[in-house]
Amino acid sequence: MSFTETDFELVEKFNSGSEKAFNEIVKRHRQKIYWHARRMTANHLDADEIVQEVLLVLYKKLGGFKFKSSLYTWIYSITATRSINFIKRRKLKEIFSFEDQPDAALKNDDDIIESIEQREKLLRLEKVLQKLPVKQREVFIMRMYDALSYEEISRITGKSVGGLKANYFHAIKKITELMKENE
Amino acid sequence: MNRDDIFRFLGGLMSDEEKISFEERLNKSPMLQKEFNDVKNILREFKENDSIEVKEDYFNNILPRFREKLEKKKSFTLVPKYAAGFAIVILLALTAIFILNEKEVDESAIAVNDEYNYEAVDDYLKSYSTLSSTIISDSIYNEDVIDSLIADELNLQEHSLEYAVSSYLPAEVYSYSNEEAEIIYHELLNKKIL
Numbered sequence: 370m371s372f373t374e375t376d377f378e379l380v381e382k383f384n385s386g387s388e389k390a391f392n393e394i395v396k397r398h399r400q401k402i403y404w405h406a407r408r409m410t411a412n413h414l415d416a417d418e419i420v421q422e423v424l425l426v427l428y429k430k431l432g433g434f435k436f437k438s439s440l441y442t443w444i445y446s447i448t449a450t451r452s453i454n455f456i457k458r459r460k461l462k463e464i465f466s467f468e469d470q471p472d473a474a475l476k477n478d479d480d481i482i483e484s485i486e487q488r489e490k491l492l493r494l495e496k497v498l499q500k501l502p503v504k505q506r507e508v509f510i511m512r513m514y515d516a517l518s519y520e521e522i523s524r525i526t527g528k529s530v531g532g533l534k535a536n537y538f539h540a541i542k543k544i545t546e547l548m549k550e551n552e
Numbered sequence: 553m554n555r556d557d558i559f560r561f562l563g564g565l566m567s568d569e570e571k572i573s574f575e576e577r578l579n580k581s582p583m584l585q586k587e588f589n590d591v592k593n594i595l596r597e598f599k600e601n602d603s604i605e606v607k608e609d610y611f612n613n614i615l616p617r618f619r620e621k622l623e624k625k626k627s628f629t630l631v632p633k634y635a636a637g638f639a640i641v642i643l644l645a646l647t648a649i650f651i652l653n654e655k656e657v658d659e660s661a662i663a664v665n666d667e668y669n670y671e672a673v674d675d676y677l678k679s680y681s682t683l684s685s686t687i688i689s690d691s692i693y694n695e696d697v698i699d700s701l702i703a704d705e706l707n708l709q710e711h712s713l714e715y716a717v718s719s720y721l722p723a724e725v726y727s728y729s730n731e732e733a734e735i736i737y738h739e740l741l742n743k744k745i746l
Contacts, residue, residue: 400611403611421614424618481606482604484604487601487604487605490601491601491604494598513598514598514599519564534563534565537563538559538563538565541562541591544594545591
């Protein structure tokens with residue numbers, strides 16, 4: 370499987386029955402999927418669950434993908450939706466649970482980050498992100514970490530550019546206030 | 553509102569003219585510059601955390617674990633279909649067994665077993681026979697009307713009444729009209745058989 374194969378070629382091969390083509394698509398996008406989910410949920414295990422969900426959706430729906438957008442946009446869109454749905458489910462569980470739920474950012478026993486220093490730094494930033502409303506968090510992550518334009522984010526999320534700009538404005542304002550409080 | 557202008561500038565919410573105006577103010581104001589740099593440094597901290605060293609095994613294992621789950625899902629999805637089909641078959645079999653085993657009513661047995669009412673029937677029918685001789689018969693066959701009325705009053709099943717009545721009643725009884733049957737019925741009630 371050549372690294373220079375385009376996404377289109379890989380999808381065509383998958384539709385012809387090539388499982389290797391699917392594997393190659395996953396290899397190209399798995400880190401993006403994981404890190405978006407990780408930043409949205411602030412938890413490795415939750416992010417891992419979302420990754421598996423996204424791959425399952427990908428596997429089932431790739432055959433029907435018609436390249437109306439880029440494959441990257443489509444995969445990111447699935448990841449963003451699954452992440453938000455997961456967070457909503459987690460919130461419901463917390464509401465209906467009679468036990469105190471530990472902070473999501475603290476459930477990192479199985480974290481994959483090797484350096485303790487980096488893990489603690491990430492934990493601090495994840496705690497701040499978790500205080501943002503989900504929509505603000507999402508656009509902040511896409512702008513900050515993936516350097517996506519508002520137009521690209523609009524294609525991924527289906528939200529208007531104006532709405533995304535407003536969410537980003539409030540996100541960076543809130544983050545600045547929270548980080549100053551933590552100093 | 554300097555701080556909000558900083559966020560609007562960094563968020564790309566300013567028009568071109570607004571950006572130019574803001575940059576001019578930024579150049580002229582050290583305080584604004586300091587606030588602007590503080591915000592940028594905070595945001596940079598998030599960006600720097602983008603490159604984190606992680607256990608590479610994790611990403612290498614994502615696909616094999618996914619394949620494993622996929623295989624399990626494929627085998628699991630078959631079971632509910634078979635379970636549903638099996639449940640329907642069981643339900644149909646139970647329904648068929650129930651219908652086939654429904655007991656047929658043994659009329660003669662019931663008639664014989666209604667012993668507790670037999671004496672009352674006996675007395676009643678003797679008086680009924682006397683009454684019936686005064687009634688003019690009709691061409692209309694009213695066996696069912698009479699039987700159901702009498703059976704109802706004596707708290708008997710119709711078929712057991714038929715068994716008992718056939719021993720006593722003259723044939724004319726079964727050819728009474730509706731009106732005649734009603735008269736007989738009310739006269740029987742007045743005789744206080746029950």
